[in-house]
Amino acid sequence: MILSTVEMHTGGEPTRIVVDGWPKFEGKTLLDKRREATERFDHLRRGLMLEPRGHDGMYGALLVEPDHPDADLGVLFMHNEGFSTMCGHATIALARWAVDSGRVARREPETIVRLQCPCGLVTAKVAGDGTVRFESVPAFAYALDRIAPTRTWGPVTVDIAYGGAFYALLAADSIGLDLKSSPMRAFVDAGEEITRAAAAAIPIEHADEPDLAFLYGTILTDGGPGAGATPSRNICIFAGRQIDRSPTGSGVSARLAVAAARRQVGPGEERRFESCTGAIFSGRVVREAAPVGGRKSMIVEVGGRAHQTGEACFRFHDDDPLREGFSLGL
Numbered sequence: 001m002i003l004s005t006v007e008m009h010t011g012g013e014p015t016r017i018v019v020d021g022w023p024k025f026e027g028k029t030l031l032d033k034r035r036e037a038t039e040r041f042d043h044l045r046r047g048l049m050l051e052p053r054g055h056d057g058m059y060g061a062l063l064v065e066p067d068h069p070d071a072d073l074g075v076l077f078m079h080n081e082g083f084s085t086m087c088g089h090a091t092i093a094l095a096r097w098a099v100d101s102g103r104v105a106r107r108e109p110e111t112i113v114r115l116q117c118p119c120g121l122v123t124a125k126v127a128g129d130g131t132v133r134f135e136s137v138p139a140f141a142y143a144l145d146r147i148a149p150t151r152t153w154g155p156v157t158v159d160i161a162y163g164g165a166f167y168a169l170l171a172a173d174s175i176g177l178d179l180k181s182s183p184m185r186a187f188v189d190a191g192e193e194i195t196r197a198a199a200a201a202i203p204i205e206h207a208d209e210p211d212l213a214f215l216y217g218t219i220l221t222d223g224g225p226g227a228g229a230t231p232s233r234n235i236c237i238f239a240g241r242q243i244d245r246s247p248t249g250s251g252v253s254a255r256l257a258v259a260a261a262r263r264q265v266g267p268g269e270e271r272r273f274e275s276c277t278g279a280i281f282s283g284r285v286v287r288e289a290a291p292v293g294g295r296k297s298m299i300v301e302v303g304g305r306a307h308q309t310g311e312a313c314f315r316f317h318d319d320d321p322l323r324e325g326f327s328l329g330l
Contacts, residue, residue: 057243220236
């Protein structure tokens with residue numbers, strides 16, 4: 001078997017786009033395909049994401065046939081642990097690739113690309129210089145100031161918000177960490193422990209789709225608003241111990257949903273968010289959306305840039321004992 005990919009990154013966070021070679025799906029809807037991918041094709045995900053073809057920080061996007069009538073492309077997102085529901089950095093990469101490759105015809109001054117993601121339809125706009133802005137699915141604050149008991153720090157206070165995936169949010173200094181000076185392993189350890197603790201302490205539900213009802217990761221922030229010339233730094237730990245090198249697009253949506261719930265940001269006000277690599281995403285609340293499970297929700301626009309780094313063909317030989325990948329679990 002040979003799988004063909006396009007390699008991209010958004011602020012340093014990789015997106016391995018699978019463009020050819022994946023076996024045919026039987027499922028009708030995108031969520032059917034996501035379940036089928038887990039049940040039938042998880043060995044291919046592991047083989048592409050993990051060593052020797054990838055690494056524990058790899059991220060992927062599998063192009064599939066959409067079932068939404070307005071979608072240009074359908075996509076399943078994947079990482080070292082499984083298949084996720086939404087990914088902002090991969091959306092930025094996919095939208096730019098769709099225009100650069102000719103899959104969606106370029107228009108001036110910007111090209112609209114509609115992606116059907118597991119969480120819903122996401123509309124992106126690609127400018128002539130490659131900058132991408134996308135409007136994600138409705139974001140909302142799910143639970144504010146909730147307690148998650150941890151072994152290391154005792155009870156910690158987190159906000160839970162949804163921006164295409166559910167995140168636990170808290171300021172890094174609330175657990176004694178500094179986003180610019182603390183070692184990265186400290187954030188990985190904290191993110192994994194807090195995600196597990198918050199998932200156990202705070203039941204997660206999504207009113208529209210049960211498949212989306214799980215805590216995806218933890219975002220540690222500098223506590224700043226990201227207003228004006230000073231971006232707010234954050235680090236997202238997801239899928240166990242994976243570090244997002246980008247500012248996390250769905251996390252930007254989640255952070256703005258919390259800020260709006262606390263009346264710290266208004267419609268149209270732009271905020272800027274910085275990752276561990278120094279990459280910047282912009283974010284702004286565009287408009288209110290229909291309530292989700294009785295909670296006020298909003299559409300957030302996220303902006304950033306992606307770049308192509310190469311193309312690849314990956315072979316899976318039956319006699320290779322490591323063909324399905326491995327992780328050293330560091």
